Amino acid sequence: xxxxxxxxxxxxxxxxxxxxxxxxxxxxxxxxxxxxxxxxxxxxxxxxxxxxxxxxxxxxxxxxxxxxxxxxxxxxxxxxxxxxxxxxxxxxxxxxxxxxxxxxxxxxxxxxxxxxxxxxxxxxxxxxxxxxxxxxxxxxxxxxxxxxxxxxxxxxxxxxxxxxxxxxxxxxxxxxxxxxxxxxxxxxxxxxxxxxxxxxxxxxxxxxxxxxxxxxxxxxxxxxxxxxxxxxxxxxxxxxxxxxxxxxxxxxxxxxxxxxxxxxxxxxxxxxxxxxxxxxxxxxxxxxxxxxxxxxxxxxx
Amino acid sequence: xxxxxxxxxxxxxxxxxxxxxxxxxxxxxxxxxxxxxxxxxxxxxxxxxxxxxxxxxxxxxxxxxxxxxxxxxxxxxxxxxxxxxxxxxxxxxxxxxxxxxxxxxxxxxxxxxxxxxxxxxxxxxxxxxxxxxxxxxxxxxxxxxxxxxxxxxxxxxxxxxxxxxxxxxxxxxxxxxxxxxxxxxxxxxxxxxxxxxxxxxxxxxxxxxxxxxxxxxxxxxxxxxxxxxxxxxxxxxxxxxxxxxxxxxxxxxxxxxxxxxxxxxxxxxxxxxxxxxxxxxxxxxxxxxxx
Numbered sequence: 001x002x003x004x005x006x007x008x009x010x011x012x013x014x015x016x017x018x019x020x021x022x023x024x025x026x027x028x029x030x031x032x033x034x035x036x037x038x039x040x041x042x043x044x045x046x047x048x049x050x051x052x053x054x055x056x057x058x059x060x061x062x063x064x065x066x067x068x069x070x071x072x073x074x075x076x077x078x079x080x081x082x083x084x085x086x087x088x089x090x091x092x093x094x095x096x097x098x099x100x101x102x103x104x105x106x107x108x109x110x111x112x113x114x115x116x117x118x119x120x121x122x123x124x125x126x127x128x129x130x131x132x133x134x135x136x137x138x139x140x141x142x143x144x145x146x147x148x149x150x151x152x153x154x155x156x157x158x159x160x161x162x163x164x165x166x167x168x169x170x171x172x173x174x175x176x177x178x179x180x181x182x183x184x185x186x187x188x189x190x191x192x193x194x195x196x197x198x199x200x201x202x203x204x205x206x207x208x209x210x211x212x213x214x215x216x217x218x219x220x221x222x223x224x225x226x227x228x229x230x231x232x233x234x235x236x237x238x239x240x241x242x243x244x245x246x247x248x249x250x251x252x253x254x255x256x257x258x259x260x261x262x263x264x265x266x267x268x269x270x271x272x273x274x275x276x277x278x279x280x281x282x283x284x285x286x287x288x289x290x291x292x293x294x295x296x297x298x299x300x301x
Numbered sequence: 302x303x304x305x306x307x308x309x310x311x312x313x314x315x316x317x318x319x320x321x322x323x324x325x326x327x328x329x330x331x332x333x334x335x336x337x338x339x340x341x342x343x344x345x346x347x348x349x350x351x352x353x354x355x356x357x358x359x360x361x362x363x364x365x366x367x368x369x370x371x372x373x374x375x376x377x378x379x380x381x382x383x384x385x386x387x388x389x390x391x392x393x394x395x396x397x398x399x400x401x402x403x404x405x406x407x408x409x410x411x412x413x414x415x416x417x418x419x420x421x422x423x424x425x426x427x428x429x430x431x432x433x434x435x436x437x438x439x440x441x442x443x444x445x446x447x448x449x450x451x452x453x454x455x456x457x458x459x460x461x462x463x464x465x466x467x468x469x470x471x472x473x474x475x476x477x478x479x480x481x482x483x484x485x486x487x488x489x490x491x492x493x494x495x496x497x498x499x500x501x502x503x504x505x506x507x508x509x510x511x512x513x514x515x516x517x518x519x520x521x522x523x524x525x526x527x528x529x530x531x532x533x534x535x536x537x538x539x540x541x542x543x544x545x546x547x548x549x550x551x552x553x554x555x556x557x558x559x560x561x562x563x564x565x566x567x568x569x570x571x572x573x574x575x576x577x578x579x580x581x582x583x584x585x586x587x588x589x590x591x592x
Contacts, residue, residue, distance in 0.1 A: 019394035030431035123334035239420030
């Protein structure tokens, strides 16, 4: 049983004091200041007057910013969907793998996860850029083809046109999927791993095919896991800064890039604060939806 | 052994070729960029993907690049100090939540989850504002004190992860052991030190590994808290990548990847106990932050 704090005041104070102090001073107060600033106005170069205005939030409703919000949600949703499609079979294979293979596969999924994000993004840039590995390989193939064509006298292949793979929305989605795939696979795996396999076997014995069993038996039972995988992928994808910044073009700005610009370049802290709290609220909504999704099956049971 | 030759069982999905193909494709997708990055750090050519011969010269260049080395050392120092602080704070928070009933417990529990779920950019701007307006960190402090602001920011988002991992481990603690220790005359502190702490040990290893990698990995929050003379490895690589892609960055990245792999292997070896690893997974699962 948990002990009432009054029965061991000294120990309780020593145990709760430091983390509570840290959390309040170095997390809640900074967040609170940003929240207050979101109702403020710029006065001069560095001063911000807390006037209780809603103007910053209203400015976020400007079509320009609404479009960026919509685009960020769209990119994050597309990333999540692709991760789900790619990740589900992977999670399924890991779940039913023999124990030893399971350990290695899980490790293989998690290792890129522990690798520095910037290094992974940089590795993608090296692949995608105009003189990157993909374009250089394609050019090599193209030149080979070109000489073959001219030897055969069929005609002349023009010079190689490198593909524009970097600095566009395609690169952003690819980068986000690359970075967030483990976020999807791990919760899916832990949901599938808890599944009662006899239900799947029964379905297969009764003549349902694998695809039908997956759709009718596995997917509904794994719904809480799918929901948490979706949320765990969607939230960081929505708030991602580095991937759109390095892989995206001028039109692939996401919310986080706009927030950064307000704080570091435009020096409009109140507006940046309002944008970051809008992002926070969107995160909370996503978490609340997931909580609803995962509660429902239990209530039915 | 006999089963190996038979047709795959109904649930042996790993033995079906479409799934194997899928796994192989995903494996290539996840690893090809990283492996290419490492391989080309040894290629004796600045621009070409064609193999021109093996060389260590980019490692030499990277190791002679004073600002890159400084950033690397900064990153490791920040990660080490943040890990120690996060471990202490996280373990204490977990103990408080596990052990005591107190008013405001739900609130504390919820607030502790906030740094885990809040988007990194929000945490970053909060830290920027805090260190600009409330606690201006002096610019010209001697090393490593000049890293203080970054360390504080890192601890703020790392220690809640440690708390989650340690709490998961404490849930499996048999409280009768504690009662036995108390009956045998051990004080509160003694019980904590000799009975509960050993039980927590594997989760402390897992938590330390988690905190260290989170700190080492962080770019966004550091980007907002670091000054011109407190550059970390990710921030340095970021500024290099903005200009061009060079084999020196490949070499430096390869070194960091190797550090990560060695740390992972060490952490897995040290933990041993599967229960604590689960705690670690659960915490990573819960990590919806990060970029």
